[in-house]
Amino acid sequence: MLGRTANGLFWMFRYLERAENTARLLDAGLRMALTRDHTKAKEEWRSVIVTSGQKVAFEAKFEDDYSGPNVWNFILRDKENSANVLSTFEQVRTNARLVRNVISSEVWEAVNTSWMQLQDDLKRPVAQGNLGKVVGDVRRAGMQVHGAMAGSMLRDAGFHFARAGTFVERGDSIARILDIKYYLLLPSLSYVGSSLDTGQWDNVLRSVSGDRAYRWLNAGEIDARGIVEFLVLDDRFPRSLAFCHSALRDNLAALARLHHNEGLCNELMRDADTEMSATTIDDIFDTGLHQFLIDFSNRNNAIAAAIAEDYRFIA
């Protein structure tokens, strides 16, 4: 496979994951805003912008006018936000066009029809009544593409480059979401005993679509430590850091097997493995959640760079 094609697959799936994660954030934000009073709702929308890393760009346009419609339209379709969902999805499609001859026509059609749907959804500003549908369409796009992949793609190097892209992006995004909310999850807070905002915790879970699974596993009990343990260390949940880590490890191992050669990325992965498997929830609270997340992100980025290098993504 061409290095450029491998790069295209990797990024096609990174962008797909990014679009989907952003939609999840919006979904959680909407839910919070609806359950708060007016001033607090604004605070929730502000937090959505901060979490998605768009504070500077947003305030350049709206200053501190964090109204719901401003926020979701900025995130979904505003041209002044280069990372808006529509252009992120356009990147998915551009990369899919680039790798058109190595993806199945099912995968291509899933991307292309989703793109047509989103273009239609986002032609004009989204009204509140429509936000749920649009967010649903973005998430459905992700599911359709992943489903088409699972059902129709050859399990060769291309498949593993795509999956590696998915899990690098997912790990990065979850670490970022947790880091921005980490103050909510500090143990000290739970000792204060003041009116604890379990709604905020619920929101953290909801941002990564983990609320149902968490409740199922914990019989409805909710606490900071439990949430962190679930989102960081529980490798049964497909959006936990541990799951992203081991999925990435498996795909990189498969690539090494197919290429009869291990690269720097496999080496870095082994180091990361040692770190992850030795980590307990107590360690995380001892060293600090923030520091742990920073370390995770740095390792994740280093692995992504090593993949590009090892497999000659760029001339």
Added chain:
Amino acid sequence: MSEAPANFDEMYAEGGSVRPAYGGYCEWYDQQDPSWLKRKHREAESNFRKTGITFNVYGEDEAEERLIPFDMVPRVIGAGEWRRLVRGIEQRVSALNAFMYDLYHRQEIIRAGRVPQRLFQNNAAWLQQMVGFTPPGGVYSHIVGIDLVRTGPDEWFVLEDNARTPSGVSYMLENRETMMAMFPELFSQVDVEPVATYPRQLAKSLAACAPPATKGKPTVAVLTPGIYNSAYFEHAFLADQMGAELVEGSDLRVMDGRVQMRTTRGFQPLDVIYRRIDDEYLDPLTFNSDSVLGVPGIMDVYRAGGVTIANAPGTGVCDDKAVYSFMPEIVEFYTGEKPLLPNVQTWRCADDDSLAYVLDNLEELVVKEVHGSGGYGMLIGPTASKKEIAAFRKKLKTTPENYIAQPTLALSTTPIFTKSGLAPRHVDLRPYVLVSPNGVDITPGGLTRVALKKGSLVVNSSQGGGTKDTWVLKD
């Protein structure tokens, strides 16, 4: 029936009876509910959008992807008719390849005085670098598109030879896929020759021209200028269908006397490159030094037998309309036979007598630029304004050698589907021809282009033309 056809109509004979080739289709058509057909018509478009069969158009600021309109009434050619066309096309394509070999070697045809020297001296597509070199397998044009028009039951003419980079074959294939998906029952009622064999034949025919340096099974790649090229969809489609690599110039590098591609395992040699970039961008060391689309040094590798380039550089000489005007002589010179497929009568404005005739009859003629293509830079006398004619008259007097003129043909019509039923529109036909050392292979079918505007003779997609599925009937 609907509007009465003004020209030879391929479906309806005078008096409204259905011609034999269309018998099966019409029988089916007459049984269909018109409102159901209208729904199908809309469905076809959404199918093309979904599969992304588009071409890119560049406007002021951003690229736009457009569909070439598809008409769902097939263009049908009988088995006997097709056999006659095939013989004519084989003869013409063989002569074209022999002509190119000769032009780049001893130039016997010029020594014999059958064509003038200016034919290649004035030809921008002529490449000095090809002189004395014979491409692997002796093939110059591996993929040829011969544009045909029809004016009567047995009157077919060649309108244009595309020996450089004929495009549009993906439409031939996707139009058929779409027809089969929309009207499966039609194909169980009418026996139509399949076209889906084309990509396999193309792969085989390219592999048969592998260069001497090839080790084992030849590696074939399609070289594209990239996703912003107007025909990118077709490049990706063909690579996908052939199971070939889809490469860009930036993926390739000349190493150890071979053209190699950057793969995830390191650099690997390529044997045959089906290039969809023009000669001038192919090698910045030899041609346009600003080109970032090509591969520095590829021409040296090519001349040393390290790679096959299809079509060969320098094949554009045959797309020139001045060469076209000599095709009857060219066919006769190399095959020793009279051409089976005639040219459209052509006046070369470089000749004084012809020029005088053309200037006197501009209102009735079609005037074309010798190097032009895509339906641009031409004058259609009967529909042109006085001003346009005057402007052309001036151009003809200044640079007569840049123009040829032809009579305005009464192109045949075939019905298209409109809101008010079937209506005749003018069509042409581009069959796709593959040439390898093993012979000439012509896919039974081709691309029918149709002028969607009533009365229009311009079928180019850039100017409001559409396409149809083209059926060749089985015996």
